Amino acid sequence: MTSTAAHEAPVAGEDAVAEIEIRNLTMKYGDTVAVNDLDLDMNSGEMLVLLGPSGCGKTSTMRSIVGLETPSQGVIRIAGKTMFDSAKGVSVPPDKRGIGMVFQSYAIWPHKTVFQNVAFPLRMQRLPRTEIRERTEEMLETVGLKDEGSRGASLLSGGQMQRVALARSLVMRPRVLLLDEPLSNLDAKLRDRLRFELKDIQQQIGVTSVYVTHDQSEALALADRVAVMREGEVMQLGEPMSLYDRPQTRFVADFLGVTNLFPGQVASSDGGVNTVRLDGCDTEVAAVADRPAGAEVSVCVRPDAVTIDDPAAPRSGGNRFSGVVHASSFLGTHVRYRIDVDDAVSFDVVTFSRRKIFARGDTVTVSVDPADVRLLSE
Amino acid sequence: MSVLQQTFRRSTRYLPMSVILLILAVLAVLPIGMLIYASIIDVVPRPGSTGGALTREWYSNIANRAYLVAGRNSMVIAIGGTSLALLFGTGLAWIGARTDVPGKSIVALAGIVPLFVSSLVGALAWSFLGSPNQGFLNILLRPIGLDVINVYSIPGIIFVFGLYYAPYSFLLVYSALSLMNPELEESAHTHGATNFTVMRIVTLPLVAPAIIGGGLLTFALILENFSVPTVLGTPAGVNTLPTFIYRLMNAAPPDANQAAAVGALLMALLVVIVFVQRKVLSRREYTTVAGKGFRPRVVTLGRWRWAGFAFAATYIFLAVVLPLMALLQMAFRNNLYIAGAAELFDPSAFGLDTMIDVLTYSSFQTGITNSVVVAVSAALLGVVFCFAMAFTVARSKLPGRQVIEYLAMVPVAVPAIVMGMGILWAWFLLPLPIYGTLAILVFAYIGRFMPQGFTSIAASIRQVHTDLEESAVVSGASKTRSSLEVTVPLIRSSVIAAMLLLLILSFRELSVALFLFTTDTRVLSIVIFDFWNGGSLGRAAAASLLYSALLTVIVLAARRWMGVKQAG
Numbered sequence: 001m002t003s004t005a006a007h008e009a010p011v012a013g014e015d016a017v018a019e020i021e022i023r024n025l026t027m028k029y030g031d032t033v034a035v036n037d038l039d040l041d042m043n044s045g046e047m048l049v050l051l052g053p054s055g056c057g058k059t060s061t062m063r064s065i066v067g068l069e070t071p072s073q074g075v076i077r078i079a080g081k082t083m084f085d086s087a088k089g090v091s092v093p094p095d096k097r098g099i100g101m102v103f104q105s106y107a108i109w110p111h112k113t114v115f116q117n118v119a120f121p122l123r124m125q126r127l128p129r130t131e132i133r134e135r136t137e138e139m140l141e142t143v144g145l146k147d148e149g150s151r152g153a154s155l156l157s158g159g160q161m162q163r164v165a166l167a168r169s170l171v172m173r174p175r176v177l178l179l180d181e182p183l184s185n186l187d188a189k190l191r192d193r194l195r196f197e198l199k200d201i202q203q204q205i206g207v208t209s210v211y212v213t214h215d216q217s218e219a220l221a222l223a224d225r226v227a228v229m230r231e232g233e234v235m236q237l238g239e240p241m242s243l244y245d246r247p248q249t250r251f252v253a254d255f256l257g258v259t260n261l262f263p264g265q266v267a268s269s270d271g272g273v274n275t276v277r278l279d280g281c282d283t284e285v286a287a288v289a290d291r292p293a294g295a296e297v298s299v300c301v302r303p304d305a306v307t308i309d310d311p312a313a314p315r316s317g318g319n320r321f322s323g324v325v326h327a328s329s330f331l332g333t334h335v336r337y338r339i340d341v342d343d344a345v346s347f348d349v350v351t352f353s354r355r356k357i358f359a360r361g362d363t364v365t366v367s368v369d370p371a372d373v374r375l376l377s378e
Numbered sequence: 379m380s381v382l383q384q385t386f387r388r389s390t391r392y393l394p395m396s397v398i399l400l401i402l403a404v405l406a407v408l409p410i411g412m413l414i415y416a417s418i419i420d421v422v423p424r425p426g427s428t429g430g431a432l433t434r435e436w437y438s439n440i441a442n443r444a445y446l447v448a449g450r451n452s453m454v455i456a457i458g459g460t461s462l463a464l465l466f467g468t469g470l471a472w473i474g475a476r477t478d479v480p481g482k483s484i485v486a487l488a489g490i491v492p493l494f495v496s497s498l499v500g501a502l503a504w505s506f507l508g509s510p511n512q513g514f515l516n517i518l519l520r521p522i523g524l525d526v527i528n529v530y531s532i533p534g535i536i537f538v539f540g541l542y543y544a545p546y547s548f549l550l551v552y553s554a555l556s557l558m559n560p561e562l563e564e565s566a567h568t569h570g571a572t573n574f575t576v577m578r579i580v581t582l583p584l585v586a587p588a589i590i591g592g593g594l595l596t597f598a599l600i601l602e603n604f605s606v607p608t609v610l611g612t613p614a615g616v617n618t619l620p621t622f623i624y625r626l627m628n629a630a631p632p633d634a635n636q637a638a639a640v641g642a643l644l645m646a647l648l649v650v651i652v653f654v655q656r657k658v659l660s661r662r663e664y665t666t667v668a669g670k671g672f673r674p675r676v677v678t679l680g681r682w683r684w685a686g687f688a689f690a691a692t693y694i695f696l697a698v699v700l701p702l703m704a705l706l707q708m709a710f711r712n713n714l715y716i717a718g719a720a721e722l723f724d725p726s727a728f729g730l731d732t733m734i735d736v737l738t739y740s741s742f743q744t745g746i747t748n749s750v751v752v753a754v755s756a757a758l759l760g761v762v763f764c765f766a767m768a769f770t771v772a773r774s775k776l777p778g779r780q781v782i783e784y785l786a787m788v789p790v791a792v793p794a795i796v797m798g799m800g801i802l803w804a805w806f807l808l809p810l811p812i813y814g815t816l817a818i819l820v821f822a823y824i825g826r827f828m829p830q831g832f833t834s835i836a837a838s839i840r841q842v843h844t845d846l847e848e849s850a851v852v853s854g855a856s857k858t859r860s861s862l863e864v865t866v867p868l869i870r871s872s873v874i875a876a877m878l879l880l881l882i883l884s885f886r887e888l889s890v891a892l893f894l895f896t897t898d899t900r901v902l903s904i905v906i907f908d909f910w911n912g913g914s915l916g917r918a919a920a921a922s923l924l925y926s927a928l929l930t931v932i933v934l935a936a937r938r939w940m941g942v943k944q945a946g
């Protein structure tokens with residue numbers, strides 16, 4: 001995690017009012033429930049990433065916050081001010097909420113210049129002309145488009161459009177910024193670069209942000225906290241590292257890219273250590289956990305928590321399996337293996353050591369510390 | 379307070395939609411309701427009166443021979459006219475889009491020019507050319523004994539329809555042929571098919587929906603047309619359903635209920651045709667692969683190039699050149715009696731008398747003013763109303779917005795002459811006394827042409843991504859502000875095109891106005907019709923020329939904004 005200490009300071013204040021407060025939010029399109037009884041609190045200045053598969057309701061949540069959709073139920077408060085409350089019949093229209101939003105398509109108006117695009121929110125606030133000019137130019141400088149102001153917006157490249165969209169959403173100094181998959185239309189290289197730039201600008205301005213994506217590496221790289229969503233509900237909310245290290249459900253682990261997930265049943269439970277028999281084979285895995293015998297679980301092991309050795313290497317404790325290298329790929333900084341342990345189980349292993357490289361067909365020993373094995377429910 | 383606020387918000391939210399629905403009710407629902415009502419009661423609709431007992435009499439009368447003959451004539455003429463129009467239209471479309479014929483752009487232009495000649499003028503011109511004995515063509519052909527042309531007949535009517543309704547199928551087929559992915563044909567070619575086989579097994583099936591859709595549209599338009607069968611059928615005693623309706627309404631005393639029953643039947647027929655036509659055309663989407671950057675495959679005609687050119691030239695000659703010459707002859711002749719072919723070319727027979735007479739004629743002058751006022755108002759108000767409807771349908775989330783879409787399209791299936799009747803009766807009921815003013819004509823034209831305006835504006839709004847508007851709203855603009863700042867500028871050229879289309883269509887229209895004008899509110903088309911009706915053929919010709927010249931000026935001025943596809 002790269003977030004700075006200064007940035008975390010307001011988060012620490014226990015009794016501070018949450019910047020965004022969402023209670024029991026439910027939103028429907030006809031009969032389709034897009035957001036289901038969702039609760040969410042966000043702290044001032046933090047960047048929260050909504051992560052989830054396509055159709056899980058990320059965009060709908062965002063559109064409800066900004067006021068473009070009317071939820072059927074719930075409360076939304078921003079900085080203590082009620083924006084929406086179904087019980088009291090309060091619904092502040094989107095043009096009065098003062099929330100900045102970057103659309104997935106950028107929604108840059110092609111018939112206006114870059115400057116006119118960015119100045120628009122200030123014009124809507126009826127600010128004096130000189131102030132509009134000053135603030136717009138300042139904003140264009142922040143996003144690195146100082147000299148492009150007079151260009152027609154239809155002539156911009158994807159990356160430039162993204163900057164214009166960001167500038168336009170920030171120029172009115174919103175308390176809250178929403179970004180809906182802002183990088184998904186760009187090619188991979190540009191995406192990496194802009195991701196850091198975006199994070200920089202966000203921290204510099206200190207605006208509370210919600211960032212939507214379905215790309216888990218983007219989520220982990222950007223977020224102060226990640227909310228993993230599924231079918232309109234938040235499955236798990238936490239800081240990226242804790243989420244990755246301690247997923248609570250198979251869905252979250254799977255979505256965050258933890259590849260070693262095996263269904264099984266707890267065979268025995270003894271003094272804080274469970275033995276799990278994996279489905280469809282005789283392999284047993286020990287885990288530091290406390291489940292009752294007979295429980296259906298998923299065994300979850302991060303690929304970087306698995307070590308592989310020559311069969312001849314000295315044995316240590318824990319889970320040890322004998323396996324055959326099925327595939328190995330060199331990926332620059334690390335090597336990735338696929339090791340078949342038996343017919344139903346094969347481990348995905350990442351190793352950063354180049355001391356010994358194994359080839360397809362080699363027989364190896366795979367070992368995992370029981371403390372690194374997590375047992376998850378569905 | 380919050381309950382009050384909520385009620386207030388709810389009622390303002392529904393206000394625009396309620397206004398739109400109210401206008402639609404006046405423009406479309408009420409007229410149709412009144413028409414059907416008049417066809418089942420035993421008293422004539424009158425201002426303020428809605429009484430009367432139910433009767434089946436008007437419908438059972440239709441079994442009478444005279445109606446059946448008119449019905450049969452309508453069908454024969456519609457089938458014949460459609461076939462001929464399809465022949466001209468698809469022929470020109472293929473030659474213009476897919477061959478190496480010389481002067482291709484002229485061919486493409488030829489396909490749409492007659493759109494801007496009103497069918498009234500076309501029929502008048504052909505009555506001068508092809509009437510028995512005195513028709514110019516017969517005078518010219520008499521020396522060689524071929525003076526046998528007679529447009530005052532069913533074949534004559536079919537011929538004139540074929541000429542002036544070809545542009546509709548031309549437009550549809552032309553765009554299908556030019557948007558077709560050439561790879562579809564090329565792949566057949568590389569697998570060994572000859573030119574002719576490619577056309578039969580690939581091209582034709584792919585453009586079939588456009589041909590069928592264009593044919594059905596033409597069929598519907600011919601079926602409801604009033605002016606051509608009136609001008610060419612009256613001398614020979616040939617009636618069609620629309621001319622019959624007119625006759626019933628103009629009888630003394632008017633047989634209004636009977637006219638309503640015939641009108642309702644004609645409308646029912648049109649509803650079926652329009653329904654089938656929409657079904658066929660909606661399938662067009664995935665048959666012709668629309669896409670940019672295709673260069674349509676061109677067939678090399680070789681020696682046949684000039685045959686293709688001759689086909690296009692003949693069409694233009696028959697649809698534009700000959701009629702224009704006939705109008706010029708009639709308008710500038712001092713003496714309308716012509717003894718022989720030589721007199722057609724005798725300079726001393728010509729003069730400006732008729733033209734000056736028409737230009738100084740007060741009802742012609744009011745006619746021009748009225749036409750301009752009515753067409754401009756209908757175009758301006760119509761486009762605003764169509765925009766409001768299209769925006770509500772495409773952008774709001776209000777329940778019931780689909781109803782607007784259906785109602786806006788209703789007039790497509792209502793024959794113009796029948797609509798005129800319905801509007802007349804509808805305004806008997808409404809508290810605004812606008813009968814006898816130009817306002818009722820403006821209402822009638824907006825009602826008649828709102829499907830065209832609505833369709834083209836709705837299509838362009840749907841092309842504007844909603845994100846563009848929503849980002850303006852999020853930036854602090856109200857809904858109205860955002861549509862003015864973002865939507866309107868982005869679709870400006872389509873809105874202008876739609877407005878010009880409404881202007882041209884309104885300017886051209888005759889039938890819907892037939893029962894709605896009074897002496898002071900005659901528009902140009904009515905003035906010409908009255909000249910013809912009163913036997914002032916020279917004046918009718920002169921006025922037609924001026925009328926067509928005005929239309930041409932409007933079209934030329936409008937050309938900048940109107941692509942070929944918007945002209946229909």
Ligand SMILES: Nc1ncnc2c1ncn2[C@@H]1O[C@H](COP(=O)(O)OP(=O)(O)OP(=O)(O)O)[C@@H](O)[C@H]1O
Nearest residue numbers: 029032033034053054055056057058059060061214
């Ligand atoms: N305009 C709409 N009308 C009806 N259903 C909709 C509409 N928009 C979204 N939905 C449905 O609501 C659910 C949530 O959609 P939403 O757009 O919020 O998902 P998302 O998480 O943003 O997905 P993606 O990653 O694909 O953008 C989906 O089941 C979707 O099909």
Ligand SMILES: [Mg+2]
Nearest residue numbers: 058059060180
């Ligand atoms: Mg989305």
